Amino acid sequence: MTRITLAGGIGTTMAALSRILAGPGIRIRVLITDSYHGQNTYGDESVEFIRLDVQDAGSLKAAFQDTERACLWTGAHADHAGLDQAFVDAASLAGATFLVNVRDNAWACARDMLDRQPQDVLGRTRIHSTGHWIVTTLVCPSIYMESIFALATAWVPLGHWGGTAGNGRAGLVDRLDVLTAMACILREGPERHGEKVYYLTGPAAVSMGYIADYLSQSLDHRVTYRYRTDEEQQQIYRDAGWSPKAIAQIVAMEKSIRLGLAAKTTDDLTALIGRPAKSVIEWITEHRADFIAFAQPTLEKPALF
Numbered sequence: 013m014t015r016i017t018l019a020g021g022i023g024t025t026m027a028a029l030s031r032i033l034a035g036p037g038i039r040i041r042v043l044i045t046d047s048y049h050g051q052n053t054y055g056d057e058s059v060e061f062i063r064l065d066v067q068d069a070g071s072l073k074a075a076f077q078d079t080e081r082a083c084l085w086t087g088a089h090a091d092h093a094g095l096d097q098a099f100v101d102a103a104s105l106a107g108a109t110f111l112v113n114v115r116d117n118a119w120a121c122a123r124d125m126l127d128r129q130p131q132d133v134l135g136r137t138r139i140h141s142t143g144h145w146i147v148t149t150l151v152c153p154s155i156y157m158e159s160i161f162a163l164a165t166a167w168v169p170l171g172h173w174g175g176t177a178g179n180g181r182a183g184l185v186d187r188l189d190v191l192t193a194m195a196c197i198l199r200e201g202p203e204r205h206g207e208k209v210y211y212l213t214g215p216a217a218v219s220m221g222y223i224a225d226y227l228s229q230s231l232d233h234r235v236t237y238r239y240r241t242d243e244e245q246q247q248i249y250r251d252a253g254w255s256p257k258a259i260a261q262i263v264a265m266e267k268s269i270r271l272g273l274a275a276k277t278t279d280d281l282t283a284l285i286g287r288p289a290k291s292v293i294e295w296i297t298e299h300r301a302d303f304i305a306f307a308q309p310t311l312e313k314p315a316l317f
Contacts, residue, residue, distance in 0.1 A: 015078050016198055017108070019043040019099050020085040025191075029083075030059045033195040043075050072098060076106035081198055085114040104146045110202040114151045114194065147206035149197060154185045154213040155265060155274050157295045160223070163262070165302045168227065174238030176245050176266040177220045182274035183213030185281065186290035193284040213277040215289050220269070226293055230300055242267075 014037060018026045026042045033040060040059045064071050076082060082103040103111055160182075167173035190212050197205045220237040227235040240248075242263060249259045268274050281289045296303075 013037055013039055014080055014199075014201075015039045015041070016081045016083065017041040017043060017076055017079040017103070018083045018085070019075075019103075020083075020114075025085065025187075028188075029191045029194055032191050033198060034058050035199075038199070041075070041079070067098075072102035073106050076103045076108060079103060079106055079108045081110040081112070081201060082108045083112045083114065083194065083198060086116065100146070108146060110147050110149075110206065112149045112151060112194065112197055112205075114153070116153060147202040149202075149205045149207070150209045151194065151197070152209070152211050153190045154183045154211070154277075155269070156187045156190070157184045157214070157290075157292060158187050159265060160184060160220075161295065161299065161302070164223070164227070165299075168231075168235055168303050172238070172248070173224070173235065174240050174245070175220065176240060176242050176263065177237075177269040178239055179219055179221065180270040180272055180275070181217040181219045181222075182269045183215075183217045183277040184274075184292055185212055185214045186295060189281055189285060189289050193281055196284050210280040210284065211276075211278045212281040212284075213289070215277065215282075215291050217275045217277055218292050223292060223296075226296055227303060230296055231303055 016033065016038060018029060018040065020043075026044070030040050030042055038058065042059060042061045044061055044063045062075055064075050082099070084099045084103070100111060100113075163175070164173055193210070193212055197210075224235045224237040245266075246259055246263060249262065254262075
């Protein structure tokens, strides 16, 4: 029996990964730190949900008890470094031997990391392991397609889609592809994936203008991505009722696209999942109806933030 603990990500992401990962010979524990209530409805006896206080070292160590492999998903929290250290220390002290550290979104894995050696990138996590050896794998997904299209589906029907990304490009990646790759790494373990760094991207880097052109073809009417300044775009989001936190996250994402921080692509995802990574065109084709239905942009924050 392989025991795997998932920690750090938003509840919906952890629950989705659990569904893909679950299977014979695997026991999964999901540590929840947000308001997600999936543990009440999931209904799979092989998956255990535990809510915990990340400030309580004792409860953290107990939460990782009997864990062989741990997945720490950072990116959904403001204090990445503190959360990283707390979870890694707890996992290593509890005896986990394999840690998969997911750094969500391209700008969390600065572009120059793509040219660095794995031992340099992994060094920070090892320092946090309090002297207990733990084999580490680092996974850096690019910007999720769903994050971009959550905005597009809200504003395209209204004719007001736009932002601050300019002509920048990004290797947008499908969320399900990333979760499938994560499940593969956790199942196959450190023998195959230990001490490696994976950069998960889509097959090509695309601009918002490219997406708008393909949407125009798919929807049979002209779709335009309107270039705006930071202040202009933030005012639109404020007028729509979005929270300051959500606005800051969107602005950071769009800035990373504008500066080219998410433009590089790799074959890592295809190698892990054994098939081509989903393209933007495939995603739009599958979700065409989402861009046709009327959408009122009053969401508290877009999906996957």
